[in-house]
Structure formats: structure tokens, C-alpha cells
Amino acid sequence: MLPQKFFLFLVFLFLYSPIVILILFSFNDSPFSARWHGATFKWYGLVWKNSSLLLTLSRSLLVAVVSSFFTILLALPAALVSARAFSRINGSLRLALMCSLILPDLVMGITTLTLFSCLHWNMGLHSIIVAHVTFCLPFAFFIITARLRNQGIALEEAATDLGASPMQVFFKITWPNLRPAVWASLLLCISLSLDDVVVSFFTAGPSSTTLPLKIQSMLKIGLNPQVNALFTLILICIVLIVGICAILKTPWKPKTIS
Amino acid sequence: MSAISLKQRLNPAWLLWPLCLWLGIFIILPLCILIVYSFSKRGTYGELELAFQFGNYAKLLQPVYLRIGIRSLYIAGLSTLLCLILAFPISLIVAFSKPRIQKILLIALVLPMWTNLLIRCYAWVYLLRSEGLLNSGLQMLGFIREPLPLIYNSFAVILGLLYNFLPFAILPMYASIEKIDRRLFEAARDLGAGNWIIFKKILLPLSLPGISAAVLLVFVPSMSLYIIPDILGGGKTMLLGNLIQNQFLSARDWGAGSALSVVILLLILVIWLLAMKVTGRKKLEELFS
Numbered sequence: 001m002l003p004q005k006f007f008l009f010l011v012f013l014f015l016y017s018p019i020v021i022l023i024l025f026s027f028n029d030s031p032f033s034a035r036w037h038g039a040t041f042k043w044y045g046l047v048w049k050n051s052s053l054l055l056t057l058s059r060s061l062l063v064a065v066v067s068s069f070f071t072i073l074l075a076l077p078a079a080l081v082s083a084r085a086f087s088r089i090n091g092s093l094r095l096a097l098m099c100s101l102i103l104p105d106l107v108m109g110i111t112t113l114t115l116f117s118c119l120h121w122n123m124g125l126h127s128i129i130v131a132h133v134t135f136c137l138p139f140a141f142f143i144i145t146a147r148l149r150n151q152g153i154a155l156e157e158a159a160t161d162l163g164a165s166p167m168q169v170f171f172k173i174t175w176p177n178l179r180p181a182v183w184a185s186l187l188l189c190i191s192l193s194l195d196d197v198v199v200s201f202f203t204a205g206p207s208s209t210t211l212p213l214k215i216q217s218m219l220k221i222g223l224n225p226q227v228n229a230l231f232t233l234i235l236i237c238i239v240l241i242v243g244i245c246a247i248l249k250t251p252w253k254p255k256t257i258s
Numbered sequence: 259m260s261a262i263s264l265k266q267r268l269n270p271a272w273l274l275w276p277l278c279l280w281l282g283i284f285i286i287l288p289l290c291i292l293i294v295y296s297f298s299k300r301g302t303y304g305e306l307e308l309a310f311q312f313g314n315y316a317k318l319l320q321p322v323y324l325r326i327g328i329r330s331l332y333i334a335g336l337s338t339l340l341c342l343i344l345a346f347p348i349s350l351i352v353a354f355s356k357p358r359i360q361k362i363l364l365i366a367l368v369l370p371m372w373t374n375l376l377i378r379c380y381a382w383v384y385l386l387r388s389e390g391l392l393n394s395g396l397q398m399l400g401f402i403r404e405p406l407p408l409i410y411n412s413f414a415v416i417l418g419l420l421y422n423f424l425p426f427a428i429l430p431m432y433a434s435i436e437k438i439d440r441r442l443f444e445a446a447r448d449l450g451a452g453n454w455i456i457f458k459k460i461l462l463p464l465s466l467p468g469i470s471a472a473v474l475l476v477f478v479p480s481m482s483l484y485i486i487p488d489i490l491g492g493g494k495t496m497l498l499g500n501l502i503q504n505q506f507l508s509a510r511d512w513g514a515g516s517a518l519s520v521v522i523l524l525l526i527l528v529i530w531l532l533a534m535k536v537t538g539r540k541k542l543e544e545l546f547s
Contacts (some may be wrong), residue, residue, distance in 0.1 A: 019370060021384050100285050104522070107519055111284075111289055114292055170268075212376060
């Protein structure tokens with residue numbers, strides 16, 4: 001057991017030491033150096049006052065929320081049919097979604113870029129949103145179908161037998177059981193969208209710089225403790241989101257009536 | 259009322275259409291445009307002229323491009339191999355620990371993946387620079403006099419790729435190792451098999467679906483992800499991804515860029531078919547969902 005633990009320790013050291021060091025240096029009292037010059041909170045203050053950074057952050061949030069909302073809107077109905085009913089295009093749809101799951105970000109960005117330029121559409125926040133919806137779709141779809149398979153269709157059938165309309169069945173039975181999975185995929189899509197650099201890089205218009213793109217341009221100049229501070233703040237949010245996701249993704253258990 | 263018609267009444271098939279339409283417009287149509295572009299000609303002012311000729315593909319056979327292609331295959335291949343070698347024992351340890359600990363370990367292994375890609379790379383700059391922590395640490399301890407050239411070379415790029423894609427290799431491998439019937443190991447042990455035989459005859463064949471999914475998730479993205487070579491390679495190590503990005507944005511040679519993207523897509527297709535052949539479509543699909 002001991003060598004195993006040592007091995008895992010080394011793996012976690014490898015995975016976490018860069019992140020820990022980055023956080024540590026967000027408190028470093030020197031703008032350029034990689035040496036320790038004493039602790040300070042001033043970079044956090046600067047991030048808070050940096051209006052262009054906050055603007056890009058609000059843009060990123062807008063893109064993330066809108067695109068994940070549309071993702072769910074598209075994925076949820078399709079998942080309902082795909083998991084339950086028989087349809088001939090189902091297999092090819094699943095295959096297409098799997099393919100788009102392994103399509104590299106770069107290709108995803110380029111295809112959207114070529115589409116927009118081919119149709120002479122302007123690029124901007126809307127093109128980023130379109131591209132983000134496209135790459136988030138398979139994630140939402142597979143999470144929701146997995147949940148639907150897991151919970152079965154017996155309750156819905158029983159409700160229909162007792163005279164409920166399809167709308168009533170959906171809102172009284174399917175939706176309440178599905179809600180955690182929908183929330184989980186919504187959060188996943190939001191974090192995927194917030195994290196994306198490559199696709200946004202190709203699909204952003206001239207005045208639609210999102211936060212990761214801003215960070216990318218800041219990194220071109222060199223080390224910058226403001227980026228470290230910003231990163232630390234984002235990391236805290238991400239840990240919270242992942243925690244919520246982990247709680248929401250607990251497997252479905254039928255409610256017993258006592 | 260038969261069961262199928264009831265299911266169809268509850269979930270009518272037209273609910274599929276919005277998603278199909280979206281995928282058609284934003285994935286399949288652009289891919290077709292990309293293929294058309296890859297056969298196009300470059301006009302006098304660098305604009306695209308629709309044509310049917312293989313000039314863009316012929317361009318890819320020039321030594322400059324070929325060298326980048328071979329180097330990307332080599333770097334992506336090496337980092338994938340390292341990923342697999344490292345991920346296998348990790349997923350083995352995780353799969354054989356208690357369920358509660360499994361969950362915690364998995365979350366801990368995947369958590370770094372949730373930080374921004376740019377920042378993950380950038381963190382390595384802190385460690386690897388010539389006045390960075392690794393070099394100054396080693397110097398302080400007296401192991402080295404001159405700082406080691408740890409960054410802006412292929413080594414740094416491979417390290418960055420390994421760091422980024424390790425979780426992608428661990429997850430599918432863990433998923434398939436976890437499913438193996440534990441009694442097989444006991445039976446093999448009872449029948450006198452040693453560790454090596456158990457590994458070769460049981461563990462490896464049964465975790466093959468996970469391994470091929472891992473290759474699928476690591477190899478192709480590591481060739482096309484241009485950010486890691488940009489930051490850790492210092493622009494000196496060019497991979498296919500950098501080349502494509504370059505063709506589309508700086509060189510504005512969309513024809514050559516499209517041809518390159520089509521080549522990458524074909525490569526994905528080949529690896530995908532190989533993975534399907536090794537594991538079967540059903541199992542692969544299970545691993546993804």
C-alpha cells in the first residue's frame with residue numbers, strides 16, 4: 001500500500017503544484033519577479049478596479065448564461081425522444097453528437113468562422129454564443145439522456161393510463177425528476193463556456209473580447225500578478241460550481257410513498 | 259394502446275428536429291464548406307476562388323509542412339504514450355480503492371482540468387523559467403550551476419500536453435477497469451497466474467475500450483491544441499494546430515488551412531474507426547455517456 005500512496009502523492013504533486021504556486025504568487029508584492037517579495041492584497045484590489053477586465057467578465061458571463069440556456073432548450077426535447085421513444089434518426093443523431101464531442105476546439109472554431117464568413121454574417125457576441133451552444137450540446141444531451149434512462153418510463157405510462165395529458169405528464173412527473181440533471185448540465189455548460197479560449201478566439205468579433213481572450217492578450221506581455229489574482233477568484237467559483245454539480249449528480253432514487 | 263405508440267405520444271419524434279437542424283446548420287454545413295474551401299484556389303489578393311484542384315493538398319507535401327506534420331505526430335504520440343503509461347496505474351489504484359475514496363480521488367484528479375487552459379499553461383511558466391522555481395530550487399540545493407533549459411522547447415510542450423490531458427486519459431480508463439469482474443483476478447490467482455500473466459491476459463484486454471477511448475481523447479486534441487505550444491514552446495515548437503491557426507489568421511491562406519483541417523478530420527476518422535474496431539461501437543458509446 002505504501003508505494004501506491006507515494007505514487008498518488010507524486011501525481012497530486014504534479015497536478016496541483018503549478019496551481020498552488022500560481023495562487024501563492026497572487027499575493028506576491030512585486031509586479032514582474034518570480035521571487036517572493038512579501039505578501040500583499042493589492043492585486044486583488046487592482047482587479048476589482050480594472051474596468052476593462054470587469055467588462056470582459058460580464059460579457060463572458062452573458063455568453064455563458066445565454067448559450068447554456070439555448071443548449072438546454074435544444075438538448076432537452078431531443079433527449080426525451082432519444083432516451084424513450086423509437087425513432088429512425090435517433091442512431092445517426094447520437095453518432096453526430098458523439099462526433100462533435102471529439103471534434104477538436106480548433107476545428108469547431110474554424111467551421112463556425114467559415115460559416116459566418118461564407119454567409120457574410122457579422123461576428124460578435126452572437127457568433128460566440130452560436131459556437132458555444134454547438135460544442136456544449138453533446139454534454140447536455142448525454143447527461144440528460146443518461147438520467148432519463150436511469151429513471152425509466154413506468155411512472156409516465158402509469159400517469160397516461162390514469163388519464164393525464166402529455167403536458168401534465170411532463171410537468172408533473174418527468175420534469176421534477178429530471179431537474180437535477182438539467183441543473184447539472186446547465187452548470188457544466190456554463191463552466192465550459194466560461195473556460196473556452198480557442199473557439200471564442202476564432203468566433204469573436206472586434207468588440208466582443210471575452211475574459212479568456214483578455215487573459216490571453218494579457219499573458220502575451222509576460223507574467224502579471226493581476227492574472228494570478230483573477231485566476232484565484234475564478235478558481236474559488238469553480239470549486240463551488242463543481243461541488244454543487246457533484247451533489248446534483250447523485251443517482252436517482254424512486255420516491256417511496258409511505 | 260401498444261407500448262410504442264404510447265411512448266411516441268408522450269415524446270413525439272418532432273422534438274428531435276430542433277437539435278437535428280442545429281447540428282445540420284452549425285456542424286455539418288460548415289464541415290462541407292471547409293471541404294469545398296480546401297479545393298479552392300488563392301486569388302491575386304489572397305481571396306478565395308472556388309475551384310476544384312488539389313493545390314492546397316499538394317502544398318501540404320512541401321518539406322516545411324511535412325516537417326511540422328511529422329513533429330506534431332511525434333510530440334502528440336509521445337505525450338499520449340506518457341499519458342497512458344501514467345494514467346493506467348492511477349486508474350488502477352482508484353478503481354481498487356473503497357467507493358467513498360474513489361469518488362474523492364476522481365474529483366481531486368479532475369479538478370485541475372476545471373481551471374482555465376491558459377492559466378494551467380501559464381502556471382508552468384512560473385515553474386520552468388530559467389529563473390523559475392525549479393531551476394532556482396535546484397541551484398540553491400547545489401545540484402546544478404547553470405539553469406537547465408526547461409522551457410521554450412519540445413520538452414516543455416510535451417510536459418504541458420501531459421499535464422493537460424492526463425485527466426482525459428484517466429477517466430475512460432478508470433471507467434473500464436472499474437467494470438471488470440473482480441472474481442476474474444481471484445480465479446486467475448487460484449489457478450496459479452502471476453502478476454504479469456494477470457496483467458497481460460485479464461487487465462489489459464478488458465481495459466482496452468478505456469485505452470482506446472483515452473487515445474481518442476488525448477492524441478487528436480494534443481495535435482490541434484495550439485495554445486500549449488504557444489505558451490510553453492515559445493512559438494518555436496510549431497504543431498499542426500499552430501499551423502492551422504496561422505493559415506487562418508495571419509497568413510490568411512484559408513485554402514491551405516481548410517486542407518489541413520480536413521487532414522486532421524481524416525486522422526480523427528481513422529483513429530475513431532480503429533477505436534471502434536478494437537472495442538465495438540456500443541462499448542465506446544457507453545464510455546462517452
